Amino acid sequence: MLLALNFLKRISRNMSVFVQRLNAMSGVNDWVVQSEDYDFHQEVARSAFADMLHDTERNQLYEAALKSAIKIIHSKGAKANVLDIGTGTGLLSMMAARNGADTVTACEAFKPMSDCALKIIARNGFKDKIKVIPKRSTELIVGKDLQHKCNILVTEVFDTELIGEGALSTFKHAHQELLEKDCIVIPQSATIYAQVVESPLTQNWNKLKHIFSDDGEVLIKVPDLIKNCVGSAAVHDMQLSQLPASSINTIISPTPVLKFDWSGNTPFIFERSTISTTKAERDGLAQLVFMWWDLQMDTDGKHILSCAPDWAHPLKKIDKNAKIPWRDHWMQAVYYLPKELPVNKGQEISLISCHDEFSLWFNLVDNLRITDEHYLTPFCECGAHVASSRTRIGQLNDMTRNKKYLALLEKYVNKESTILVLSDCFYCSLAAVKLGANKMYVLETNSLSRRVLENYIAFNKLDNVEIIPSLEELSKINFKDISMVLGEPYFLSSILPWDNLLFIYLMKGVRNYLSNDVQIFPKRASIKAVAMHFSDLHKIRSPLSVGEGFLMKDFDELIEASRNLSDENVEPQPLWEYPGVALSGIEEMIDLDLMNVPTKTYLKNGTFELQGNLDCNGIAIWVDWNLDGTERGIITTGPTSPIKIGENVQWDMYTRQGVCLFPDRNTKCINYKFEFDFDDGNVSFNCS
Template identity: 25%
Template sequence: MEDVEESDVDGPVGANASERYAWHFDMLHDDARLKAFCGAFDRLPKTVLQHLAMDVGCGTGILGLSLLRQRPELSKVVAFESDPVLAEVTKANAVKNGLAPKLQVHALRSTAMSFEPGDRAKLLVAEILDAGLLGEDCLGTLRHASDSLLCKDYWAIPASADVFACAVESSMLTTFQTAEAAWWTQKAPGYRADQGDANPHDVALEKLLAAGKARLLTDEFFALSFDFESLPDGHRARKLEVAITRSGRLDAIVFWWYCYMLRGDKVPTMTNAPSSFSKAEAREIDHWRQAVCILPYPRPAVQAGQVVRLVVFHTDEDIWFRVQDELPVGPAELPRASSNLAQLSSSRLWMLSDEEKYRQLQQAMHRAVKSLNKGSPLHTNMQVVDLSDGPFMSFLAFKSLCRYGWNPKSRRMRKMLRMARTPLISLETNEEDLQVAKELFAMHPSCSSLTPGFTRPGAFRHVPKVKHLLGSPCLTPESVSMICGEPFARECEGLPCDSQMWHHWAQVDALRFALKPTAVLLPRSFRLKAVLLSCHDLWRRRQEIQSAWGVDVSAVNRLHPERRNGTPGLPGSPGRPRFPCGLWQVEHAILSDPVTLCQVDLAEDFPDSVRRFPGVMLGSGRPGVHGIATWTEVWFSKVTGWIPTVRIGEAARFQPSPMLQGVLLAKKLAQDTGVWLESFFSAADGSLHVQARWSSGAPF
């Protein structure tokens, strides 16, 4: 976000280095936000401007520079920005605006500084807010500033904020944090009962409602108020009585905030509320999302007309809700997971809740294991390697191995089993997934002892051995009967969904020496699909910017994702990488039928440098094209067919999905209705690059 003080930018694009500063362009294009701040600057009393001002988490410097430009009587603004790259951008912007002598920039967190009482600031400008208001350590940062950097009677912009909320029913939202109904926890009570960490999650409520994935159960209701000039205690709890307007199951509380920019304001002028609820001016560019708190299981069924008693809590960093009658005794702490469930991201938990997909994968695994057993009642030399992070494909393989040929009646065959090599190897690339794998297998009744001959009522008498490995396995040539995967690699989270497939292909290729001639690959192939997209808001907020509200901020353009990506040095094909985006949370429309951009058989050799794919034409038949969206479909077997990572709804929109699409936006808009695409995979950076041009021949 524009004024986030943290140097590490989280969020959906955190895994993609070139996207690290994309949020700053979102904020700089947000006229409603800048209008709210500039309106407050204009109304500041002159007495406040006779003292020092401070900009905490200054980002590109837009707020401090706007303040100095609008109120030239102000002598100096001290700005803090912990990211040294952004601090240099702020300094460059100050020079461009002729304000360098009046803007003092410190490339560190404000919490690392303290001022003498006579040198303290009278005005604090700090937009260090996230969707849940407090997630950027807003209160902790302001409390330190109040104690160490500001005068006693300081002014803050924004001056205060109110938190409002509504209750919703949404099975989809519950999967962001818990796994109580997931297929893989049916016999793992420790995970099934775990309610996960109660940290808020981001969601675009109106898009969720439009997709039919949530129902409102209440009107908007008031939850909390924060005065940034008289800070509350670090821990508070407040009782609420909420009227239910629609019957359903109370799954979650979605909440948002309204900011009053200047002391004494009666009307909020900055908000992240859904537009249908908003009391403030409508946002021209809708990049803000809301926060959601998942309520713990069991979630109550409520009836229209009923009054539900809630308690809302907050610390310096989090806000959460619970259904309960009384306030807690003593300060409340954010509820935490009781198992390693918290090691899995919300998108990963959501992905693992897709029971239909994993049922298809189980069918494909059954088919694969049966094919390996043809011609022999039992393969004592069978070895299966799971390349996905997390033990979930290993679970499917374990069940198939138990079901087909791992419970022989012959004593001789049982003896051979005890002497056989470990048939199932679950590879993990990080400690987090290794912990999840070991804990989850230990919870499962059939897996709690991973040695042949283990017996338990209701379990398999002879279970295959499973080895969980961190890093690369020691395999002998032609020893592996099957390589499988979902595919999923933690390092590819936050990237376009096809990144998982390119990564998996590279892993398969690295183990090719160990594959038997008859080895099975699961999945076997994948393809990328592409459509033309109309997405004006997304296109606009991703553009480079010269000025905002009269302030030259062009120094930030050096951080634009297109510039940071650079150009793959491929003569004649200056392809562009796509950026990751969950399009279901963005206003968009699909303008064309899908076409296959490329298709890969995983049995093929991984390219040494570049692999080109044939060009394709995308045609919409109507103007208004802003970009191209891509997603993957994966082939496991004939029983599964092509499994897509996202589906298109009847309204020509992408449906909610935990997987991110790859998006390529036009650099210059045109009236053309078609786009010619050529794509090539670069082994150097492990991603697909796209060269596009309008049907008229002009660059896209």
């Protein structure tokens, strides 16, 4: 009791709080002691501020437009009064000040960033030239916060979907309340481009497929409700430049479909639809829309910021070897068409592009068959697109993985088999019943995924499958009847690759009730890692130091402190989207026998021996699952081909790997420490 009281006094003195955090591996809610400012530190750490500030082209185009606007205002004999909405670090405000703005007012509603902006502005000598107001722009009042209306607006309130951060309402309010009528706005306008394509590879992230045997027999059919579902309208951010060119068949080339005028010269419309009628360029099955946008930064259209993928970028028209700017804060997006449309070359078709205040959606129809329904927002009715992430749907469609599970089932399942499945959304496992299993129990605790599973069971007429909705209900089954325990393993709560080791904690709970001769699959799991040089990904975690000539030390310190307080060293990333070269051989952190898991804490210290001349800026981590103890039974969540030092790594496209990022290190070795506490299910990885 005395120890507990001393502990409470200590955290009270340090102004700490208890934060409840789900341990994805053990499945238990842990209480963790954190700083009382944990919430905003987490928000700072997860923001895209650093990534944006590393975007040199973005920064330079904003400054060029500011310089032009200030010059135009001064040429009229007026003072240049600049309003910077969402100033962040104050970068754009300082650009305005050094280019001759007479007054600069910056607003930033996120208090940690407005405080940081004040420090950066003072450090760079603009304390008396820039006024920072810790408010939303919609809360500003002329005569109170602003002495007068401004004649230049500069802002960056855009996301991958362009309008998802409320750009329309932000610009409209500014024009109504904060700006003069003949003001200059930076940027002036935006154009959204759409490209209609056939891409079965990309469609794997959206449409669930039947599960086939090697001889082509359909073992598990996708229910009609799921098969015919229009899917989700949610944007799917993606680095489109990394898709194989061979996976894309263009039906309609990139086409401007929506224009947004930020200048205030035309009314702001919050809901709108356009129709682009054209002819199909190729035969194919129109499945999805690739989308991106560009910004006209200045009044003359001399400065254009484009978010186009590699094949459509304006720089490529000038120089086919040009390296286009890398961005992670503004990627391209995929929108899945509500219904696939077979088309023939030369066929007239209509692309419908719609938006509301915050989002976009698209449809493609035969020009003679357009109805009001084609303008409606797609809405998932089957539940599968809500229960499962895009990544998970891709996994479920991965035939390479599925064939290995089917080979396992064909080898071990017989008419006496009673199977317990410990995985979420593992529809492939249902094939065991079609292969003759006597009985199957499936633990499915999530209500949404349970609904989808029920649909699969009913549609495929699998009468001998019983869903167990909770761990309490699981305890009531007759474990002595179980002859096989099967896991993918995959769980909805998983974030990092090793989180799916929740399987061993579920097994721990039931192992003593099972017979001694029960078969358990998978049998092993190996956590592996490789040292990497990423071309760009490391920028999202790299300090800025100096940005466009401005000292950014205060920002770097804020980001670093926030990450240390709120973030783990390892984060999930779909590494296929981020090119990187292997600098070392594979290091195995741990190889686990899933039927005989250790109870003591496991600790390994090791070294990545680096080769080549490239700097190391990250460690990639994944898990290899061995289903049956053979080489053929290995399912990887990492490289899909052997790693060759000095060459790009080809990553599995349907999982997210773990990655530990850091600034470039010019060294010959990276030391690491890997620790696995089996008692509480915590894994830590650190390198130095």
